[in-house]
Amino acid sequence: MARPTVVTMPGDGIGNQVLPQAIRVLEAVGFEANYVHADIGWECWCNEGNALPDRTIQLLRKHKLGLFGAITSKPKKAADAELKPELRGKGLSYFSPIVTMRQLFNLDVCMRPCLSFPGNPLNFIRQTTCGGFEEPQVDVVVFRQNTEGLYAGVEWTNPPENVRTALASHKKFAAFANTPGEELAVSVRIITKKNAQRICEAAFKHAKKYRYKNVTICEKPNVLRETSGMMEEVAKQVQKQYPEIALWSTNIDAQTMWLTKNPEEYGVIVASNLFGDVISDAFAGLVGGLGFAASGNIGDEVAVFEPTHGSAPKYAELNPSIVNPIAMILSAAMMLDHIGESEKADRIRKAIADVVKEGKVRTYDMMRIAGGPKSLAQGAANTVQITDAILVHVET
Amino acid sequence: MARPTVVTMPGDGIGNQVLPQAIRVLEAVGFEANYVHADIGWECWCNEGNALPDRTIQLLRKHKLGLFGAITSKPKKAADAELKPELRGKGLSYFSPIVTMRQLFNLDVCMRPCLSFPGNPLNFIRQTTCGGFEEPQVDVVVFRQNTEGLYAGVEWTNPPENVRTALASHKKFAAFANTPGEELAVSVRIITKKNAQRICEAAFKHAKKYRYKNVTICEKPNVLRETSGMMEEVAKQVQKQYPEIALWSTNIDAQTMWLTKNPEEYGVIVASNLFGDVISDAFAGLVGGLGFAASGNIGDEVAVFEPTHGSAPKYAELNPSIVNPIAMILSAAMMLDHIGESEKADRIRKAIADVVKEGKVRTYDMMRIAGGPKSLAQGAANTVQITDAILVHVET
Ligand SMILES: CC(C)[C@H](C(=O)O)[C@@H](O)C(=O)O
Numbered sequence: 080m081a082r083p084t085v086v087t088m089p090g091d092g093i094g095n096q097v098l099p100q101a102i103r104v105l106e107a108v109g110f111e112a113n114y115v116h117a118d119i120g121w122e123c124w125c126n127e128g129n130a131l132p133d134r135t136i137q138l139l140r141k142h143k144l145g146l147f148g149a150i151t152s153k154p155k156k157a158a159d160a161e162l163k164p165e166l167r168g169k170g171l172s173y174f175s176p177i178v179t180m181r182q183l184f185n186l187d188v189c190m191r192p193c194l195s196f197p198g199n200p201l202n203f204i205r206q207t208t209c210g211g212f213e214e215p216q217v218d219v220v221v222f223r224q225n226t227e228g229l230y231a232g233v234e235w236t237n238p239p240e241n242v243r244t245a246l247a248s249h250k251k252f253a254a255f256a257n258t259p260g261e262e263l264a265v266s267v268r269i270i271t272k273k274n275a276q277r278i279c280e281a282a283f284k285h286a287k288k289y290r291y292k293n294v295t296i297c298e299k300p301n302v303l304r305e306t307s308g309m310m311e312e313v314a315k316q317v318q319k320q321y322p323e324i325a326l327w328s329t330n331i332d333a334q335t336m337w338l339t340k341n342p343e344e345y346g347v348i349v350a351s352n353l354f355g356d357v358i359s360d361a362f363a364g365l366v367g368g369l370g371f372a373a374s375g376n377i378g379d380e381v382a383v384f385e386p387t388h389g390s391a392p393k394y395a396e397l398n399p400s401i402v403n404p405i406a407m408i409l410s411a412a413m414m415l416d417h418i419g420e421s422e423k424a425d426r427i428r429k430a431i432a433d434v435v436k437e438g439k440v441r442t443y444d445m446m447r448i449a450g451g452p453k454s455l456a457q458g459a460a461n462t463v464q465i466t467d468a469i470l471v472h473v474e475t
Numbered sequence: 476m477a478r479p480t481v482v483t484m485p486g487d488g489i490g491n492q493v494l495p496q497a498i499r500v501l502e503a504v505g506f507e508a509n510y511v512h513a514d515i516g517w518e519c520w521c522n523e524g525n526a527l528p529d530r531t532i533q534l535l536r537k538h539k540l541g542l543f544g545a546i547t548s549k550p551k552k553a554a555d556a557e558l559k560p561e562l563r564g565k566g567l568s569y570f571s572p573i574v575t576m577r578q579l580f581n582l583d584v585c586m587r588p589c590l591s592f593p594g595n596p597l598n599f600i601r602q603t604t605c606g607g608f609e610e611p612q613v614d615v616v617v618f619r620q621n622t623e624g625l626y627a628g629v630e631w632t633n634p635p636e637n638v639r640t641a642l643a644s645h646k647k648f649a650a651f652a653n654t655p656g657e658e659l660a661v662s663v664r665i666i667t668k669k670n671a672q673r674i675c676e677a678a679f680k681h682a683k684k685y686r687y688k689n690v691t692i693c694e695k696p697n698v699l700r701e702t703s704g705m706m707e708e709v710a711k712q713v714q715k716q717y718p719e720i721a722l723w724s725t726n727i728d729a730q731t732m733w734l735t736k737n738p739e740e741y742g743v744i745v746a747s748n749l750f751g752d753v754i755s756d757a758f759a760g761l762v763g764g765l766g767f768a769a770s771g772n773i774g775d776e777v778a779v780f781e782p783t784h785g786s787a788p789k790y791a792e793l794n795p796s797i798v799n800p801i802a803m804i805l806s807a808a809m810m811l812d813h814i815g816e817s818e819k820a821d822r823i824r825k826a827i828a829d830v831v832k833e834g835k836v837r838t839y840d841m842m843r844i845a846g847g848p849k850s851l852a853q854g855a856a857n858t859v860q861i862t863d864a865i866l867v868h869v870e871t
């Protein structure tokens with residue numbers, strides 16, 4: 080195989096601290112690649128009026144593989160105010176570059192593994208009735224449809240007359256007939272059969288490959304009869320090709336309630352965009368939270384891997400950096416899986432598991448103490464130190 | 476005050492088992508009322524083609540106070556098949572009677588307290604870094620907007636031409652321009668400023684009355700700029716009248732992740748309809764789940780109180796009934812609060828707290844064993860027995 084080129088997009092804030100650590104780990108497992116830096120995020124917005132510049136799009140189109148750190152986003156007013164004066168008033172508007180990237184390259188399959196590493200004090204536990212506790216082993220992979228649903232971007236406040244008239248052709252709109260335009264906001268949730276099919280197929284394929292016993296479609300068809308109804312219907316059709324895998328169907332509300340009851344019983348979960356966003360974060364909270372939540376945004380051509388945490392501006396200025404780079408490192412391991420280098424990916428995950436299990440080197444989040452410079456004095460490892468510990472295990 | 480009349484709507488399945496227990500408790504605290512039964516649910520659908528018959532609507536309109544048990548709902552096909560033969564083909568369609576009731580009577584404020592009772596083995600616990608565990612005291616009240624948002628019911632599969640054209644006037648719809656009509660489903664999320672204001676005001680008012688230090692608006696304005704944006708903006712405006720209460724703002728995804736990190740830090744949470752549905756179930760999962768999740772659907776005129784669990788057809792046939800009636804009893808206590816009988820409501824909650832704390836009488840869910848007739852042989856209390864225990868404490 081030709082030496083791959085990875086487009087690195089550290090982005091904002093702590094993205095710049097965690098991404099280089101992931102590259103150290105990739106190098107340590109002997110992954111040979113070229114890395115090319117690409118600009119993305121807040122500075123691009125402020126200086127160029129575009130958080131995802133064309134040159135970055137070109138690089139991704141060319142090399143097809145990206146590692147992304149994190150981005151800052153701000154409410155509309157603040158975003159407008161930080162735009163370079165000469166760019167103001169040109170109708171530019173800030174839009175999340177990661178969401179844009181997903182849609183532009185049709186990275187429609189978002190994969191989010193939620194796996195508990197034994198020994199992690201952040202792991203979910205539950206009470207036993209005799210006064211003790213038990214720690215279920217969670218191993219869930221969420222397949223989130225990544226391009227449509229409530230992320231379609233089709234929304235209005237004070238919808239134009241033709242939109243309002245069209246909505247009013249639905250009898251249920253009668254309840255809103257007297258709402259003044261400027262007091263009415265609508266966002267359209269859009270589901271297509273094609274993309275429902277693609278995400279369900281990806282979920283079942285993964286379940287089969289990794290021998291999960293069930294796939295759960297997590298929607299709300301009792302209320303969203305058309306859109307969730309379509310998702311559920313498609314899941315039922317796709318399941319027919321996988322007789323060995325059970326299809327479970329849950330409602331997103333009930334699923335979040337059962338989350339803390341029997342999380343170990345779920346395998347693969349598939350959901351539309353926003354529901355996948357929610358349920359993957361919910362499960363991530365059971366296995367370590369932000370410091371452990373990795374993800375892949377995968378299309379037919381291009382794939383981008385990213386921790387799901389943000390840019391954490393509060394921590395970005397600290398030197399040494401104290402944030403937990405494991406989510407970023409796990410995202411890099413997912414990239415290896417994606418290009419058929421699973422043996423190397425497994426070595427990375429094994430090294431992380433070892434470090435977590437030993438428990439000698441822990442970032443502040445794993446110690447449940449406040450982040451900040453003081454955490455180091457309390458015994459927390461910094462970003463480089465925990466990576467060093469992972470490297471030691473990778474190399475042995 | 477005149478003796479109130481309460482419209483009792485046990486509905487389907489276990490609704491018929493738990494509602495009478497709540498009335499026993501109401502009587503035990505000396506609440507003097509008349510009870511009038513009203514039909515609702517699956518049988519009404521099958522025999523009359525309407526799960527919420529007019530006579531029930533009239534009773535609620537007249538008496539203004541309802542206790543609701545649970546309902547069964549089934550997918551469209553099954554619902555159609557169970558309709559009385561002579562009613563078929565008349566264009567009738569099943570719609571959730573509780574959702575209909577909320578919209579018909581404008582029960583726009585849905586209140587869902589999530590309070591942990593000490594000693595409940597179902598309570599959420601988390602690890603400490605020294606190998607033990609701690610049990611945070613959760614005391615959250617979710618204020619869910621109850622009539623609009625994604626529950627507006629404005630949805631289509633294969634939208635008619637005028638709707639499609641209107642959607643296509645948004646530039647973001649370009650991504651769907653080539654999707655064949657029958658492969659396209661849309662659900663419209665509708666937010667009005669008026670109802671956003673009403674739910675935010677209800678949340679702050681409650682926070683002030685019960686001295687919560689913060690109100691959290693839980694939306695997704697970074698993606699749903701118009702609809703969640705409007706909710707958040709309104710929350711900010713309303714907060715200005717409550718300088719002593721902090722407004723926190725979280726995204727629904729992040730909120731479900733933090734759920735298992737610091738649930739004790741949240742007070743009142745306010746959200747649009749579906750997000751409130753999700754986040755209230757998520758918090759309910761931390762304080763006992765289905766058996767403890769009570770709610771009130773409150774309008775200016777009418778109010779209906781209900782446990783959020785379903786009709787549990789599997790358990791409905793068991794004699795004696797084994798399900799946990801506490802959610803229903805707590806809902807009845809909320810009804811007392813609503814009509815200014817908080818002293819009686821507090822006595823009920825105190826009695827439940829005592830029974831849970833003693834831990835001698837527990838339904839199967841609190842023992843984390845499978846429900847079913849065998850659970851009684853394993854020492855689980857049945858529905859009447861746990862109510863008896865509550866009555867003992869109410870009376871002492
Ligand atoms: C940053 C935000 C737009 C994004 C999303 O909502 O998809 C994030 O929450 C994620 O999960 O990747």
Ligand SMILES: CC(C)[C@H](C(=O)O)[C@@H](O)C(=O)O
Nearest residue numbers: 301302332571573574752783
């Ligand atoms: C039964 C269902 C329609 C209902 C809802 O979604 O509101 C339920 O989940 C609830 O929370 O009361």
